[in-house]
Amino acid sequence: MTQNLRVKSSEFIDETNRISFKFDGKTYYGFKGDTLASALIANNVHLVGRSFKYHRPRGIMTSGSEEPNAIVQLNPNSNITEPNARATEIEIYEGLEASSQNCWPSVNFDIGGINNFLAPLFPAGFYYKTFMWPKSFWEKYEFFIRHSAGLGKSPTTKDPDIYDHRNIYCDVLVVGAGISGILAAKNAAKNNFKTLLLDEKNELGGSTIYETNEYNKINNNLASEWLKKEINELKNIKNLEIKTRTSVAAYHQYNYLLARENLTDHLDKKDKKNKIRQRLLKIRAKKVILATGALERPLIFNNNDRPGIMLSSAIKKYSNFYGVACGTKNIFFTNNDSAYESALSLYNKGIKVEAIIDIRENSDAKIIKKINDAGIKIYWSHTIVDTRGYKRLSGVSIMKLSNDGTSVTGSKISISGDCLGIAGGWTPAIHLYTQSGSKLTFDEDRKIFIPKTDTKEQISVGSCGGDFELDEIITNLNYKLKNFLNINKTDFEGITLENDHETSKRNIWLLPSDQTIGKTKPFVDYQNDATAKDIKLALREGFRSIEHVKRYTTTGMGTDQGKLGNMHALGIIADIAGVKMGELGTTTFRPPYTPLTFGTIVGRNVGEFFETFRRTPINDWHIKNKAEFENVGQWKRSWYYPKEDETMHQAVQRESKAARESAGILDASTLGKIDIQGSDASEFLNRVYTNAWSKLAIGKCRYGLMLNEDGMVYDDGVTTRLGENHYIMTTTTGGAANVLGKLEDYLQTEWPELDVYLTSVTDHFATASLCGPNSKKILNKIIPDLDLSDVNFPHMSFKEVLIDKIKCRIMRISFTGELSYEINSPASYGEAIWQKCIEAGKEFNITPYGTETMHLLRAEKGFIIVGQDTDGTMTPIDLQMDWIVSKKKYDFIGKRSLYRSDTMKEDRKQLVGLLTEDPNIVLEEGAQIVSELNQKPVEMLGHVTSSYFSPNLNKSIALAVVKDGKNMMGRKLFVPMENKSISVTVANTVFYDEKNERLNA
């Protein structure tokens, strides 16, 4: 391939460093410094994709992150391919591979292109309207729609790259390193502000750096030459950090910004290895200076989307910065003076400019004379009515505009050309400004939204603040900076400025054609194929809010978020609806400004670091003994301990039997433990639990139920009185943090008069729960001198003991209904104590069991698990636990709610036991319960909350919540499943050892 459009060496491109890359399977060459877009244009490739809906051929439109068309698939043949990358932002490197999106089989011959000819069938809202009937067919339609929808293809394997997050704090953050940003950052840093300057490009200087307009002068030098010297000086400034290739994605409240720093995407394949690819910067800045510049607007006219039609400013950048001509016969179409600069740039490099079409009547800018001198024909008061060329522009037709700008007159003139630069004026890039919550104001005269206010913490400078001409940029910057930074002087005060002034303005949002609008295609949103016609249709159908029109037409909803066309959409709506644009408002600009990779968002939090988790002090033993683990809250709890080829069911059945027949041991370290001290500790417990606590003797334990203020069960657990003013409370594993938070809340805000202190000690103790008829013998072996008789150490009591000089707390409490001891030791001795129990229990075949067996054993006893058998809608009465609600206490959290008309209803859902007719069928947890099988619709009476096969009873058992369940004892109900329905009988919740005889066995 010849680089036939590389016209001039550029100081920004390293022509000694030739790079090969592949696009759509073909090899091309470019130079270091090229973007994929500039390298393709240099190879005269404009057609790079197909549009989303009509599959129209599309070319490169811009030179920056606002690009709507040239979005490509990177590494298309790899399973770590990346979709929707903007060719205008990808810096080429050796080995780069990219391909077009939205086309099949190829960008040159795309079958979907037929949609273009079927376009009259695809108006806005097409899918909503067409696929509504018959309703039941939606699933069939959806299959086909999903196949043809979407941009690009997703990677199919794990992203091998490394991503990172970093927190940054600074005094002044400057976003954008154009001329305003550079001067702002330099002056901030020079005045001892710790300053961070960010720019999304790899070069500093914005658009000024490649400016060749000799009418723009600073201190009698070209503005670009002057700026280069300023940039050179930045190296020597302390307090200033500069990051290029860094795009600010989001601007949140209180000057908290997120930026993506691109570290390796521009490197050669071999140099990328083992380096962090992208880094998310989390920036908290004391002050933020937005210098994000402005985006050039297109013009909206018939067939304004052909490959070869580009923004005028992009043509200038390709020519001045990359040394690439976008066409050999160039035409410009404009409503302002900036297109003349682009035209002159081309002319000065010897590239042919055919004509300039200007919708204005004239302009008195100095540059017009240069254009006239160059002999370039200018058509004043003319507009393009149509364009030609399918895969590449071949020419345009123009006509004279009527005085009011709504129609065209006279005869059609045809101009041929392969590149059309369109210049519709400038839109300040206020995206970040509005994200920060600040409000915009509409400048009716210039038809732009500009920032309404500067604050102590934030200013907008340069063109994003609405200053477009060099002298106003510099003068206002000087004034704003001094105020903002509270400094007396800037270092650019007093420089001499010279520049051209634009005085003539004309703006027409939708340019007329000689054809009726129905026959034209004036694209407003290129990426989503939304035309002015679609917007008109939406308004005709009654949509008025800009947010509704946006969603109905999909204008502004692509990956580019309508950076180019949103203003035109607003303008067209305002024109038709007859309202002022300022009153219409804008759609919301949401983060991110440009798309972020998932990798950047998650950073290092992938794989095992995805979520923090907690392990108990006995964890190593569990792993050595081949436990399977279960996530409970943040904890990794041992679930069951399979032996050899055991299934989970087999292991659980074995563990459950062993715990009841001889001895079992459970790691209960994860239970929440809160140390409660203070002279009002007893009163405090009285207020937070439903039952009474004042009379609990020292050394005794009590089970407590905690409610929310709405009367619903919130948590439960055993609390032990360790001393006169000292308790230790246990909570559920998952509820620990919330319970502590809730208790603190009451102590600090409702009952500050109580002398109570709470400390979380969950992590300070390890708990081994010894259970089963032989647990007493095992404990006796471990602590021979402790009297374990029922008189000295009865159920629900506690002893402090020494095991090998280790101070331990032993509670004789039981969650299984068996004789049990919970040995709490300091966490660091947890495994040693556990090991001791295992050794001592060997002769009794002590069996470690996990959470699944624990659940089964407690279900046999009808003990609830908060969060499994309750769901925030169950009162203690619903749970048939009336016995735990004190009638005598005047108040406790949730008491009043137990007497609300709703909670007192007889037929609330209540916890009951369920037994299946066939004892071998185990119900599914969550299954619905009904009383009738052949009724439609049938009332759902409730659902199964816990269900197991009990090896000790040799039958299936379940707990369930059933409407009016208390009055249904013995009733036959049904659990309908997909292929069968299961007959069940309502039963008592306690299935095993109803008289609690085993606690003292």
Next chain:
Amino acid sequence: MFLINCPYCGERDQQEFKAGGEAHIERPKQPTELSDDEWAEYLFMRKNIKGVQFERWNHAHGCRKWFNMVRDTSNDEIKAIYKIGEKPPTQ
């Protein structure tokens, strides 16, 4: 992401805090004396103002202290922060 000036710890990132809803709703001293409607008023009814709102916040991942905040919910401007028990500022 707010920057919140905890009255005990100083300025910290919002991540460290938990919002606790409307402030200055005192738990009735004698709940049993209240009618269902009066109790429901305390239990369920919240103003949810667009504009200046008094709120409770907790420095959950810090000192664990609760405090009050005056915040304009329309633009998230924090107008004042004061300790529990202190008088709310007058606007």
